[in-house]
Amino acid sequence: MKSSASSISFLGRACAVSLFLMLPAAGQGTTLESLVAQSRSAMTAKDWQRALDLNAQAIGEYGGADAFRRYGAQFGVIYYRKGLCEMKLGRWQDAMVSFETCYREFPNEGAANGNAYQKMALRKRAESAMGAGEWQLAIECFAKFLAERDKAKDSFPQGSFYINLAVCHYKLGNIAQGSENLEIAIRNKRNFPTPDTGIVAGFQSLVSATLAAGDEQALLDFIRKNRGALRIEPYELHAFSPVFMKLAGDALATGMRRAALELYQLIPSTDVAIDDVRARLRAMGNAATLKDGTVTLNRKTLEADLATFEADRRGKRATETIKLAAVAYLHEASGNFLGAYAAYLQLERWFPQTEQREENLFNLVRVAARVGLGEPSRAHAATFMKDFPNSRHLPEAREIVLSTFLDGSDSAACVAAVEPMLATLKAGTREHEICLYLLAVADFRMGAYDKAQPLLDQLATLYPKSAYAVEVAYLQASVAARRQQWEKAAGLFDAFLAAHPETPWLATALHERAICDYEAGRFDAARERAQQVISRFPEDSLLGRFYQLLGSIGARTGKMAEAEQAWTQALGLAEQNADRALAGELLCALVELTNDQNAARLKQAVAQADLFWKTYADGSPSRVRMAIAQVPALVAADRGADAVQRIEGIFAAGVGNAADQAALIDAYARAFLASHRADELAKRFENFPGISAEDKPLQVRRRMAVIHAFENEAQNAPDEARREAAAATLGTLYQQLKTGFAPTDLDAAALVRLGDHLRLKTSTPREALALYDEVLRREDKHWRVAALLGRADILARSGDAADSALGIAAFREASSSTGDAAEKSYAIFRTVETLMAQGDFPNAAADAKAFLTSDLGQSSPFMSQVALLLARSDQELGRTAEAMDRYRSLWSNPSAELRISAAAMLAWMRLLWMRDTGSDRQNAYDQALAYLAEKRATAATLNDEDLAAWRSIEQEVKTFASSPGIVSTTHPATDP
Numbered sequence: 001m002k003s004s005a006s007s008i009s010f011l012g013r014a015c016a017v018s019l020f021l022m023l024p025a026a027g028q029g030t031t032l033e034s035l036v037a038q039s040r041s042a043m044t045a046k047d048w049q050r051a052l053d054l055n056a057q058a059i060g061e062y063g064g065a066d067a068f069r070r071y072g073a074q075f076g077v078i079y080y081r082k083g084l085c086e087m088k089l090g091r092w093q094d095a096m097v098s099f100e101t102c103y104r105e106f107p108n109e110g111a112a113n114g115n116a117y118q119k120m121a122l123r124k125r126a127e128s129a130m131g132a133g134e135w136q137l138a139i140e141c142f143a144k145f146l147a148e149r150d151k152a153k154d155s156f157p158q159g160s161f162y163i164n165l166a167v168c169h170y171k172l173g174n175i176a177q178g179s180e181n182l183e184i185a186i187r188n189k190r191n192f193p194t195p196d197t198g199i200v201a202g203f204q205s206l207v208s209a210t211l212a213a214g215d216e217q218a219l220l221d222f223i224r225k226n227r228g229a230l231r232i233e234p235y236e237l238h239a240f241s242p243v244f245m246k247l248a249g250d251a252l253a254t255g256m257r258r259a260a261l262e263l264y265q266l267i268p269s270t271d272v273a274i275d276d277v278r279a280r281l282r283a284m285g286n287a288a289t290l291k292d293g294t295v296t297l298n299r300k301t302l303e304a305d306l307a308t309f310e311a312d313r314r315g316k317r318a319t320e321t322i323k324l325a326a327v328a329y330l331h332e333a334s335g336n337f338l339g340a341y342a343a344y345l346q347l348e349r350w351f352p353q354t355e356q357r358e359e360n361l362f363n364l365v366r367v368a369a370r371v372g373l374g375e376p377s378r379a380h381a382a383t384f385m386k387d388f389p390n391s392r393h394l395p396e397a398r399e400i401v402l403s404t405f406l407d408g409s410d411s412a413a414c415v416a417a418v419e420p421m422l423a424t425l426k427a428g429t430r431e432h433e434i435c436l437y438l439l440a441v442a443d444f445r446m447g448a449y450d451k452a453q454p455l456l457d458q459l460a461t462l463y464p465k466s467a468y469a470v471e472v473a474y475l476q477a478s479v480a481a482r483r484q485q486w487e488k489a490a491g492l493f494d495a496f497l498a499a500h501p502e503t504p505w506l507a508t509a510l511h512e513r514a515i516c517d518y519e520a521g522r523f524d525a526a527r528e529r530a531q532q533v534i535s536r537f538p539e540d541s542l543l544g545r546f547y548q549l550l551g552s553i554g555a556r557t558g559k560m561a562e563a564e565q566a567w568t569q570a571l572g573l574a575e576q577n578a579d580r581a582l583a584g585e586l587l588c589a590l591v592e593l594t595n596d597q598n599a600a601r602l603k604q605a606v607a608q609a610d611l612f613w614k615t616y617a618d619g620s621p622s623r624v625r626m627a628i629a630q631v632p633a634l635v636a637a638d639r640g641a642d643a644v645q646r647i648e649g650i651f652a653a654g655v656g657n658a659a660d661q662a663a664l665i666d667a668y669a670r671a672f673l674a675s676h677r678a679d680e681l682a683k684r685f686e687n688f689p690g691i692s693a694e695d696k697p698l699q700v701r702r703r704m705a706v707i708h709a710f711e712n713e714a715q716n717a718p719d720e721a722r723r724e725a726a727a728a729t730l731g732t733l734y735q736q737l738k739t740g741f742a743p744t745d746l747d748a749a750a751l752v753r754l755g756d757h758l759r760l761k762t763s764t765p766r767e768a769l770a771l772y773d774e775v776l777r778r779e780d781k782h783w784r785v786a787a788l789l790g791r792a793d794i795l796a797r798s799g800d801a802a803d804s805a806l807g808i809a810a811f812r813e814a815s816s817s818t819g820d821a822a823e824k825s826y827a828i829f830r831t832v833e834t835l836m837a838q839g840d841f842p843n844a845a846a847d848a849k850a851f852l853t854s855d856l857g858q859s860s861p862f863m864s865q866v867a868l869l870l871a872r873s874d875q876e877l878g879r880t881a882e883a884m885d886r887y888r889s890l891w892s893n894p895s896a897e898l899r900i901s902a903a904a905m906l907a908w909m910r911l912l913w914m915r916d917t918g919s920d921r922q923n924a925y926d927q928a929l930a931y932l933a934e935k936r937a938t939a940a941t942l943n944d945e946d947l948a949a950w951r952s953i954e955q956e957v958k959t960f961a962s963s964p965g966i967v968s969t970t971h972p973a974t975d976p
Helices: 011-015 032-044 048-062 067-071 073-088 092-105 120-132 135-148 158-171 175-187 196-213 216-230 234-253 257-266 270-284 299-314 319-333 337-350 357-370 374-387 394-403 411-422 430-445 449-462 469-482 486-499 506-519 523-536 543-556 560-576 580-592 599-616 623-629 631-636 640-653 658-673 678-686 696-716 720-740 748-761 765-777 784-796 801-817 821-838 841-852 863-876 880-891 898-915 920-941 944-961
Strands: 289-292 295-298
Touching: 032 048, 032 073, 048 067, 048 073, 067 073, 073 092, 073 120, 092 120, 120 135, 120 158, 135 158, 158 175, 158 196, 175 196, 175 216, 196 216, 196 234, 196 257, 216 257, 234 257, 234 319, 257 319, 270 289, 270 299, 295 299, 319 337, 319 357, 337 357, 357 374, 357 394, 374 394, 374 411, 394 411, 394 430, 411 430, 430 449, 430 469, 449 469, 469 486, 469 506, 486 506, 506 523, 506 543, 523 543, 543 560, 543 580, 560 580, 580 599, 580 623, 599 623, 599 631, 623 631, 623 640, 623 658, 631 640, 631 658, 640 658, 658 678, 658 696, 678 696, 678 720, 696 720, 696 748, 720 748, 748 765, 748 784, 765 784, 784 801, 784 821, 801 821, 821 841, 821 863, 841 863, 863 880, 863 898, 880 898, 898 920, 898 944, 920 944
Parallel strands: none
Antiparallel strands: 289 295
């Protein structure tokens, strides 16, 4: 160990000793006084070798065995001075001898008390022993000095003394004794005083001793016990940062992580040190020096320190960066990943210039992902990949980014981040595999099944042995099911279940496999699968879903009691398993099952709806469904106001998509109209909560609900005045709908309804064509047939041959497009009717015959009308006998409509009269007269057009009666 700073503290006093040694040496001209003076000058000039030589010369020339007798104790000072020079030159053993001689050979005894440094020599001998590494000897000399010194005369720097004593004990492994002395020095820092360099030296020895002994706890205890006393002014402590950094590094190297962390935390930040220096410079004003307690501040020194600190702060190897990197490592090694993240984040934010930025930034990406900070980890990774595109960590950084999406918490963010990355990756790599998997799963979770399917197929092909292979196989089947590819899904599920009978997805796969049968209409098979699973896995958490499926099967097959029982069982399981989503779905299904005519069931539905809103509504995806389903039950219970209030709450909360909100408007109108009039609904809708004036589709739906209310009132109001008023209002409402919205603003239902109004209720039916055409341009299949029929009707009635041809084409498309029997039979009837109007009797007859011989025609309400048209086409084609037979079958059919039978009778009697064979004319007269008598009671129901046919029969009968050869009867031929 080098001599401590305190070794020179008494140099001035030693040099100033007055020696009364004036006599020249025998045979020499140099006096002892001159040698002492020269040595003192050399020591003042710090020319330690010359000073040593002069002191040695003085001892050589004037010393010897009788030096004490000749010169007294004062001569010992020369040995003391010689020892100081030897200490400065690192000649520790020689110094120990010199100090020992001073103490032992020149004692202050009796009158010989001129050796002022006799006892001090003990302390210096101890310090020299420290330099020589003789720690036990140093301790003994320090103890002897304390025991023998003159407390009045032998003053000494106590701080350095106790630190040196502590160092000796530490070197010998006496950690407790060393710490005891170091604590004395630290705690009495201001009183002794104790120099900061000494504190650092002592602390350094403590660290070395604890590391050597493997006694981390002793170091931790010392730091925690003396943390406050160890605090040194930031600008002073920063100078020792390299020392503390090395100590911390040594602790880290020996595995003492907690101790290393404590040591790093003792180092002040460079910014704090800079602020401390600047504050002191401001406090000095223009002064060159300033006394601050026991410290003298020097402007030039502080300015130099400031420049050094700022250069360090900006440097690529700033102390702070090394410290933070080490602290981050220590936090991570001890499991404190959040602490590590904070340290790495500071490095990235405040020290982007560090030469270790690549490693630090990568570690920031890694640790952020480790603590679950997915979004920050991805952001840091993006910076890393941009700034270090050739880094050896690039593949791992990509994989870390991908791993942050594995929890599936943010599918949209996953797609946004991973999709661009996929294009940059090579197939067959780990990153490519994970990218495909993450995108497939994210698309699946977001319902983008069309996008998920090819990704899953690619995964299965490229990575058949992937860790995700089983899940991928399941998802392939599930995606097919969700795309409603029921047969494909069924096959994939069968293959999956055969290959993985113990898969974690077993119950889910079995459930979806049963749904495939259900959706394909194989209800018995679906029921059997569900029941097998219920028997096989009676405790499975998905059991409620299987009972739900059984209920759906019952509902689809018309077994409502079975449906109710299964859904009730499923509800109990959902409540037991705290499956809020399923419980909400089941309550909705049970309420929808309600029969409006069953009072007990309606009451139960009200209770189920109330339970839903009380217990399951919060956050439930079934809120809209329940709000709609509950309306009939609540209205029946005179609680329509509750239904209204709940729907208003949903609108105010902005719940549901556009289709949901449209259905809610209709449900709201039904609930509101249970106790209000149509005009009150119109007023309520004027400022309805949650419907923006800019939301054209909902505004249209609102108006259509009001129109429907007035249409109902126009037909069913209890008094004529209200019916007429409602009918008048309807014209205004439809006009407002027409002028207030462009066709593109209207949904298909509104377009058809408005088109039908213009076609049937106004003098300008062709205005409806644009509305029907707008529907046909869209992909809304539900309203396409209605638009085709409306368009065809207008064109067929125009009287123009080209229009009629287009009308027939539209009727034919409608009949081939629809699966609805009423729509199909109407379209065929109008096709035949239009063909007849065009004079195309052959095609009219062909279409009519095909229709009447089909199952559809036999059950159609248009059967008699088409039969009448077929008879007329036969008549026009000259097939008189066939026509007469068809007419006769129509007028003689007691179930035929009067207007049809009347038209058939008129045509038949005229053909029979014209044939005039045998008794034809008498027969025509008699049958017509009998027909009039039979049907007269119901003739009053005929409209003007059909009544004309009736009166034509009467007129013909009168004409026939006046003809020669006709035997008239007594039946009067008067008007009905």
